[in-house]
Amino acid sequence: MPTTTQFDGVIAIDGPSGSGKSSVSRRLATELGAACLDTGAMYRAVTLAVMRSGVSLSDTATIMKVIEGTRFEFGTNPADRYTRIDDVLVDADIRGPEVTGQVSAVSAVPEVRKYLITAQREIIAAAEHGIVVEGRDIGEVVAPDADLKIYLTADPAERARRRSSQDGSDLAATAADIKRRDTADAKTTRPHDAAPGAVVVDTTHLDLDQVLTALHELIAHGGTA
Template sequence: MGHGELRGVVALDGPSGTGKSSAARKLASALGARYLDTGAMYRVVTLAVLRAGVDPADAARVAEVARSARYEQAADPGASTTTLDGVDVGADIRGPEVTRAVSPVSAVPEVRELLVARQREIIADALALAGGIVVEGRDIGTVVAPDAGLKVYLTADAQARAQRRARQDHASGRAATVDATLADVRRRDAYDSSRAVSPLRPAADAVELDTTELDLPGVLAALLDLVEQRGLRVAAVRG
């Protein structure tokens, strides 16, 4: 892959349902950059924990599973696959069991230490190979890539986020109601923002973008404008 138009790291943080994943993939594609979904990494470790029959609240055993799990996260915005033991588990990690368990698993300090180290390796490789990467999650601007050239914290009304999540679930064949999804959104917000390690919060220098009234093209346009303002976009170089 030749160098694209993005130079450096764009960090997109925020709670679920704000459009982070879709916007991050579109932004990376538009700029010829790499893309990293850090949330998928926590989900695949959570899936490994559940398959091992480990209680997500048992921090010591969760850490053991995280150390031994064989997983990979591709950094291609067009094919961001997640594998566990060599098998694509992209659908499995979005199921309700993983969604319920991912917050306690991701709150385990050793899990975060292991995954942050791996995320930084992926970012370094992407910068060397493609010149730029769009990284999305909940602690990118504050912990994973604090020196990112652009940090954006996406927000949206909880009801709007629940409606988006429910639509995504239905589109993927998963049963969901807006009320149940809203309860889950609020539960995860509370859990992620109050955990002791890497709580969900905007970086001090992040730009906050409310996506409640924006569709995906609108979010993408706003992000591209911010990239231009920061001088992170250069003419594409084919290689």
Template sequence: MTDRSIADASGASRASGASEAAAASAAEVPAGSAPVVIAIDGPAGSGKSSVSKQVARRLGYGFLDTGAAYRALAWHALEHGVETADAASVLDVLGEFDYAISLDPDVFWVRVGTSDVTAAIREPRVTDAVSGVARVPAVRESVNDLFRALIAASDRAGVVVEGRDITTVVAPDAPVRILLTAAPEVRAARRSAELTTQDAAAVAAALHRRDAKDAAVVDFLTAAPGVTVVDSTDLDFEQTVDAVLGVIHAGVSEQTGARDGR
């Protein structure tokens, strides 16, 4: 754990006391202002999706799962019989990619055209195809523009945005940027617990393969300058949520103070 990591046992305790203050600070954002962006990156199994969704609930913010867009595009490509390792073919179907996603953390859905693909994009065949889609630079540029448009169109005071390059590419100027991580063996165990129908060793191997593939596209294991690390290796779910809320409280308070000249 580095000296920039706040999620040790004492940090979790301090963050727990700060969670209500974080919500209060978030509520201070003036009506009509652009949504506050909370950018959260992290590897598979770090808990970033479930933690980000709960943080959004606690703050009354929107929640944007950016990985869902790449999964939905992979599903779309597979439905069209496209080999996702072929960048040119992926770009061809990108032009017909009619994508929509809910930013409501309590009513989450993903659609491509008229098809509800919320469950389908989690199928193993889609998971295996995601990296091929996400590695295409033109795809990432197009999808990142989509993310920014979704954030700007939100009618909530803020949006918690989670993914792989949110802190560095999608929202590098966000007032709060967090890298949520955990030890590899802990991440593998968590993912295995989620996928109860699959062998634990197979799940761990798949996670490591996905990390290796995705790391070739974007560095999501190293915090960029100005990004706070939250290491959840020794934290349970609620402790991790509280730790993230503590970082948000500090970041939003600092932004508010700078705006007010304090």
């Protein structure tokens, strides 16, 4: 596999659930010696904090008080990514079905999105040796001036198969959940639309190494296919 030994810019990787964003972002950041930010984990963390507080999802003012009064930490080392709430690791908790079922609703609150987009931009600006940022609206909203924008996609059936294999869930239930998430996320982001200037990479028939090879070639050629 071709590798890029140095990259000090910003790479935005967008795409729907199950398209391979997390695995690709972590590996790419490792190979580039860059930081890696999972913005989805940030939305899940604030969702968990809100759920634990018992606040109604319709009470925006109180939701923001909870979020602003909570300490969140997000590790950006691709070899040791972590999420902490008030100094407690919550990586397993934010991936649970309860959070998965509520994260789209919390993410849809405009004030929450504004708060997290600001936090994401601060993390990006602080990265000293480049950063790979994954999410659903990175290339268009969070980092529209990213040096390279990638949009990963895959057939819905393949996305469901991957997610089911990862967490051991029922395939049919996973497919239904992905469809529900896509519909909910489309109200606040454009999970099925590539950002302007993004290179679309269909991962349906590609394994991880093949995707990484394609991305390294894009970087080597200045982001053009």
